[in-house]
Amino acid sequence: MRISVIGCGYLGAVHAVSMAKLGHEVVGVDVDPVKIAALSRGEAPFFEPGLPEILSEALATGRIRFTTEIADVAGSEVHFLAVGTPQGADGAADLRYVDAAVAALLPHVGAGQLVVGKSTVPVGTAARLADDLAAAEPDATLVWNPEFLREGFAVQDTISPDRIVYGVPDGVEGERAVEVLDDVYAAALAAGTPRLVVDRATAELVKVSANAFLATKISFINAMAEIAEVTGADVTALADAIGLDARIGRRFLNAGLGFGGGCLPKDIRAFRARSIELGLPHTLDFLEDVDAVNLRRRDRLVDVATELLGGDVQGRRVAVLGLAFKPDSDDVRDSPALDIAARLRAAGAVVVAYDPEAVHTSQRVHPELTYAESAAEALGGADVVLVLTEWQEFRDLEPAAVGALVAAKAIVDGRNCLDPQAWRQAGFTYRGMGR
Ligand code: UDX
Numbered sequence: 001m002r003i004s005v006i007g008c009g010y011l012g013a014v015h016a017v018s019m020a021k022l023g024h025e026v027v028g029v030d031v032d033p034v035k036i037a038a039l040s041r042g043e044a045p046f047f048e049p050g051l052p053e054i055l056s057e058a059l060a061t062g063r064i065r066f067t068t069e070i071a072d073v074a075g076s077e078v079h080f081l082a083v084g085t086p087q088g089a090d091g092a093a094d095l096r097y098v099d100a101a102v103a104a105l106l107p108h109v110g111a112g113q114l115v116v117g118k119s120t121v122p123v124g125t126a127a128r129l130a131d132d133l134a135a136a137e138p139d140a141t142l143v144w145n146p147e148f149l150r151e152g153f154a155v156q157d158t159i160s161p162d163r164i165v166y167g168v169p170d171g172v173e174g175e176r177a178v179e180v181l182d183d184v185y186a187a188a189l190a191a192g193t194p195r196l197v198v199d200r201a202t203a204e205l206v207k208v209s210a211n212a213f214l215a216t217k218i219s220f221i222n223a224m225a226e227i228a229e230v231t232g233a234d235v236t237a238l239a240d241a242i243g244l245d246a247r248i249g250r251r252f253l254n255a256g257l258g259f260g261g262g263c264l265p266k267d268i269r270a271f272r273a274r275s276i277e278l279g280l281p282h283t284l285d286f287l288e289d290v291d292a293v294n295l296r297r298r299d300r301l302v303d304v305a306t307e308l309l310g311g312d313v314q315g316r317r318v319a320v321l322g323l324a325f326k327p328d329s330d331d332v333r334d335s336p337a338l339d340i341a342a343r344l345r346a347a348g349a350v351v352v353a354y355d356p357e358a359v360h361t362s363q364r365v366h367p368e369l370t371y372a373e374s375a376a377e378a379l380g381g382a383d384v385v386l387v388l389t390e391w392q393e394f395r396d397l398e399p400a401a402v403g404a405l406v407a408a409k410a411i412v413d414g415r416n417c418l419d420p421q422a423w424r425q426a427g428f429t430y431r432g433m434g435r
Helices: 010-021 033-040 051-061 096-108 125-136 154-159 171-184 186-190 200-231 235-243 264-277 285-308 336-346 359-365 375-379 399-405 420-425
Strands: 002-006 025-029 064-067 078-081 114-117 141-144 164-167 195-198 317-321 350-354 384-387 410-413 429-431
Touching (some): 010 078, 078 096, 114 125, 125 200, 141 200, 164 200, 171 186, 195 200, 200 235, 200 264, 285 336, 285 384, 285 410, 317 375, 350 375, 399 420, 420 429
Parallel strands (some): 002 025, 025 064
């Protein structure tokens, strides 16, 4: 099929390349000429395992091209909207990129074509955009097809998703849209991926409610970590025990520094703002607590580090291991790790930070921090070690080897990813998050 993808950021670039991998003819469009030039050269603009390989492969087959010319979408049977919806000033989603992309796209949409929203938007956006599309081309259809990809697994999540959701209009128009989307996703459907056909409002809500639920699950266990901290309980063992209840499940019950990244924090704030606009001022009040619990974990880590330094961080050397919001990513958007590094530095500590992939992205936001080129360099002479992102490299650290590098054997495990016993046996003061 001939497919266009408008917006070549995280979501759009991965989607465009994955569509080409599935055999479609794809044109990827973005307003940023630097991004388009990089993608055209076969360079992924961000770290994502597997993406460089399938990008080169797709370029070599000639099935994908990237352009800043929106007119090049003409003739595509399906136009995917994959632009960002960042957090606006009041917490609500900022829809300026969606609106600009749709305004640019509409003159080029032909009869019988589909415009397919993938961006995370406030419920009701699709209905509004459908009206705009109907005014421009009455024989085209707007559908919502949310994306659930996780960074670090983005290619896998796009090609073999857990589920596919189509939000379509009623009647024959919707039935036709389903047939077209079934062709787009033929490979995943043939592999047995569940496919749900719903109305557009439900499709928009599936995405934000899934993220709200995941955020709530993480903050629930982090609230239990707060309780564990004052009672001497171990939140990791607690999570294992409650997670064995199939109704609860163990996934997303890892207590630690909480959630960051480009999705969960902004999505829960935007969802709450939208519910207030809908005349439901209290329905999602709990998401404010979810946000607050999440942010308190960062304060807690700073407090524990300060305590291990004897109450004053001024001039003390802090080794920060991990800057990305999660492992296998170079993304530092709303990263708890980078936030903590910057806070300790602002309080007067000598912070030396290392991350396997996220140093260059951190440097752009916090040029004032000192960055090391290896874990060993960051650890040299440290008065305290903070593990803030659970990269495998840090999980694999040998306590004895680390002990030989640092000035003082004190470690804070912000992701509960280390074996407390092993570190204590090597003479370290080990502090986790709620264990
Ligand atoms: C998330 C959703 O999972 C995905 O479906 C959606 O499309 C986009 O948002 P992502 O932001 O890539 O994906 O990361 P995810 O793996 O969900 O992790 C989010 C954050 O939660 C990370 O900072 C991670 O460290 C944290 N987390 C996750 C925990 O603190 N504990 C957990 O148990 C799980």
